[in-house]
Amino acid sequence: MNEVSFSRAVKEVKFGAWTLDPKRQTISDGEVTRELEPLLFKILCYLIINDEQIITRQDLVDDVWCQKYVDDNAINRAMSELRKVLKSERQKGLVVKTHYRKGYSFFLKAEVVYQDSLNNTSQDLSGFSSSMSNESNSIKTENSHTALKYGLSIICSFAVIFALYMITSHYEPLGNQKEQPVVVKSSFNEELLSWEPGRYLSTHLSPNENLLAYLFLPNEKEKAMLVIKNLTSNTEKKVAFQGAELFPLGWSFDSSKLFYRLMKDDKCEVWLVDSVIESTNKHLFECEKTLTIGAGVDEEHFVYTKRNYRGKDGLSALVSLNYKTGEEFQLTSPSLNTRGDIFLHYEPFLKKIFFQRWQLDSVQLYMTDLEGSNHEMLLESASPFYSINYISKDNTLMWFNSQSNTLHSYSLTKREIIKEINVESENMFAFSEVLSPKEVVVTSYPYKHSIYSYNLIENTLKPFVVNNGLPSNGVRGDKKTIFIQRNGRYNSINYIIDGQSTSHEIVRKENFIRGIRYSKLLDELLVRTQKNITLYSKERNVIEDFTVDGTILSSEFLLNGDLGYVVFNKELSQNNAFVYSLELKKSRKLPVSDIVWFDQLDDDTYLMLSSKDKLQYFDIKQGKVVKEITLNYSGRKHLIAIAKSKVFYSDGTSIFELQDSGFEKITSFTDKSIKELNYDEFSEGLVLSTNEVINNHLVSLKLQQRQPL
Template sequence: MSQAHFLTQGSTILVGEWLLNIDRQSISDGDIERELDPLLFKLLTYFIENDGRIISRKELADNIWQQSFVDDNAINRAISELRKALKSTKQPGQSIKTHYRKGYSLFLPLSSLPKESIIQPKNLKTNICPEALHAQQLTKPLKKAYNSWLIIIALILITTALWLYSEPAKTKSNSSSSAPFLMLKGETISWHKGLYAKLLLPPDKSKLTYTLTNEEQKMRSDLYVMDLKNRKEYLVDSGNVTSLGWSGDGERLFYYKCSNSDYSSCMQWQASNLKSGKIEKELMQSHSIEGTKVTQYNEVGDIAIFRRNKYRGVTHLNALYAYDKITKEELRITTPNIAGTGDYFLTSISNPNRIIFERHNLGQSEIYMANLDGSSLKRLATSSHRIWAATFSEDSNSLIWYNRFDSKIGSYSLASMQLEQAIEAPIDAANYVYPLSKKSLLISTDLHDYDVGILDLKTTTMNYIASADRHEQDAIALNNEKTYFSTRYGQKLKHWLKTNNQYFNITDKLGTEKKIIAANSTSTRLLSYSNKQLEILNAKDYSVIKQWKIPHQVNFAAIKNNKVAVIYTNADSQNNELMLLNTENNNKVISDIDTPLSLAWFDDTRLIVNAKHKQFLIFNSLTNTYSMLETPDNITHIKPSLITMASNDTTLFLATYQEVYNVALNTMQDPKSVFKMKPYDYILNIKVNNDKLAVSFVSTSNLNSIKLYSENTPKY
């Protein structure tokens, strides 16, 4: 039965022996009062509203977390914490019932009581969750005194909007061929002989900050601010500097200045009085804690919103935090998934104050809106590629971003709470793209170049495949000194075979959709993936030997004799899973390893798996069992920064963004560095075949400029 009419302002609900106070977000059994943190309050009220039926994990993920993927452990923890909160001497029994493989249901009886009938207990003991206390204190300076009738009207409007637009919009729907086309003309507004990076706009879009790295002094950067009205540039600071963000009014710029080139010792500064030759600079309080690093810092009124890494102990996983400068309280306001790099602040909106951020998951990016304390979280849009930058237009009351992959301006109306039709607007390849409006884009031209290096493990020499007109990636070193690689142009692939310093285009044999993801040790078999289909190909004529339908996104694969190990993202749960296939039969084994990220063959039957666990796992493909792989500290310390790995018959190779290590498989001791990337180069993938290691990487050191694109002649 529905209990939605209980959940109104000023009402109280009897949940078993507990009295739930909607206004205070607290429960009381007459002796003990407990204030629920926002997540537990939301979870409990959802169970109340859906009393009498079983609620699945997917439904909880969609409606409570409002995410396409939620780690099972996060749901388990939340249910466990809610059960603890609902347990007392007066209420000792079961509160939330588990239905095996189905979900959960509320096990306590419900009834409502009028507010005037409630007698507050005397000398009440309190048991307040610290995070709830932080959230309560953090939001105090944000509240304003409204008349009661205005509050009621606002609640009605918000409830109606949430009900009407509860389903998140998806940018994929913007791929319609009927999308408007906008002709934009580019004008260079800043060019120096160097690298433009870290472009940031304040919410009012009146200024632009960026770092400029001089071509001759690549370890030194200059921090500039440009007045976008007169396009005058002002030098803010020099050295090892990087911008962090803006104040909400655009009058103060926040940045790091570091004393060494590896950015291990940095101080946070703010600069004001920016449109003058007398810029004022002031040292600020640092928000780095226990080795974590703040990579974004913005202020909205008296609330600082910043991004910190090492969430849940994972180096590359970032969450957003809020700091109240008046109460000195800090609160984590986002809960990213472990299968991705986490949350990235995009912009803020005033009246009321809200933040817009991007959440990166495996296979997709999502745009969210939330209050400054993380409450009222709403997913606005999803995209198959990173967004990185978005702005708010007061004129159209909409959020605007640019999808560089399909060259379209996307927008979300905050008036109608709907995704608007995308506008096709081709521009130059870009590093950063900030929409100033739906007809104007500010960009820094692309400084990325994709390349491949082949490391000879016997001589430890590296040979690069760089060519002027290609962007090489996904390389595999084959036997007989041949190298396969692909290049991407938009959504289409081209395939190449390099031998004897000659390039042979083999796209006509493989097509523009297939992606070669692995090869066997003898280079006689290739593994390809496209359109949810996995295929074993003959390396001589590229004919199909065997194929499997994989209704999911394949992220990683490795071949060993007649076995194929695949990591894919489950389309339903959005969780990573490990699957074993056999090229000689139709056997298929799916492991229950939690969130596998990469893998490598340990021997003919066992795999080393890098999962979310603190230790590596060893997986037996014959018994479908796994256990922790004991490794020395110097290997364990590499794991949090690990992005991929590979192995041949004798050696395991571990790759971070900047370095490749090797470890002997028979000892699993003493990792040694075999290759380091140059500054501004970052590893994307590695593949090993016998004594050759192929390293695919991206270089971010090409000279670029800042351009302003504006409307020329629109066509509809």
């Protein structure tokens, strides 16, 4: 594998008229400064570092895309975009050379300039990638090309996140394993670890597995406290500040200290507290309110998930912060066509960082080092991870899937899942920390899922479905509420007739149901899975069914009964919008890109939501976008509903109506968060699918007996 990017010792790289700033991922020619897309930045660094060789397409697939297959069109498009970016009034000559039927090479001579504090010299990159040494030789010959090559590395609201985790499908590895894992079922003893009534949230296990930090909100209290529990002695240390909101972030590498977030008077700070009972709290640095997870990897660096990456809601990257100097160094560079990277675990024994990358159609488990080099994808899953732990005795990673109550073991030696233990329990669990192959600490499920009707005239809320299992994606039919029901290893679509409490099943699917819609005009139900759209009649007969090449991100009934849907094509790394004609039985592609959702506003206009958090008005007759509105940063999923040419929007806590002057707030909620927003054609109101936090327990699950399935 060739090196991909520069170490943090590199201050800048000069070539032609351009100066590359690896930290900011920008190029400047003195007049123009351009921020590079993550993919283009990686390709440019890769070509510069390996400038003495021809880079083949397969090299790009293996080392830059890090995938088994990438469509040639995606590579062609990326190289074309890179060439455009590298042209300016000052740099008109060739930068990247194409070798016919061979590949690409970097044409210019590059000069590396190092940070003054590390090295006051600059170095020509000629011959830079010609050789590689082992670590010991690298240390002894620090100024040699070989050592420099070795030193290169890739610079590449918690309730909302966990609720999303819980409504995804059960864990399912994607791709082929060498061997099928051993699957067993087991009974566990459930032991309460705390009897105090309240809400137990956001658990963090220390690296030495002796301490558990969590957030606890006692009954009738407005602010939660931070608790550090010694799992051996059962003693507790509680941290609280009057008028402040605390939130645990993660542990230091030696388990001696806990990092936590303190918010008060709109100020956000990160503090450090010793794990011993009698200790002091130490202020470290100012922070963003979106900071929710990280870990101390040495005496001065804190690795964490940085949200609002590149100004995009919901996109995040991993960053290493020196909290003594304030200098940040980016460890990962996720594509804008993903949901980004989330920190999971730092393992001091391996000196490795584990994180998950949320693709639009899957979640990938990655491992990297403290420099962010040698990113290795270990596993691709249909559902995300809450936490993982490393078991040194077996060289395995373990995690607990709270939806399916399954304990998974992944061998770092074999690079595959080797065991799955199904826990026999009727209870639902949430946050989880694996102590050993025989014990897991969990919280019982802390949320109530409900579906409400919001009357736009009277501004009142009426419950339709209250905590009936895990209801989501509520829509209204004629005198009934239709919703998706999560049932562990399968999904079903159910309905409840108004005034009744009994749930009736319409259809059951093993595939994860991603969304439903109901058309009053057609009296039909639309069901969307990852790659399939199915229409059901009121008699529950299938009247339309088609599969797409890619992942369906959204789907809607349009005004004339046709279907509008958006597909993410992983190989091309792009989103495409389509209109499916029920009469012609075929789809036509719309001339737009980077769209994640659209619906029909009126006869002449489609309303679209772009991946860059903009509402776009698409003129159907002109075939182009004629107006854009930038949405405010939310940190949550943007929710939009169209109601007879009126546009309603929710950021998860409030509902707004779009007026000529902007968004006008209709209502806000403090006791619930809005997960889905739909229009009720029958009552002409809104349908809200919500989550509310409720009391739960902190529980230890101890393995009793196992038997193969």
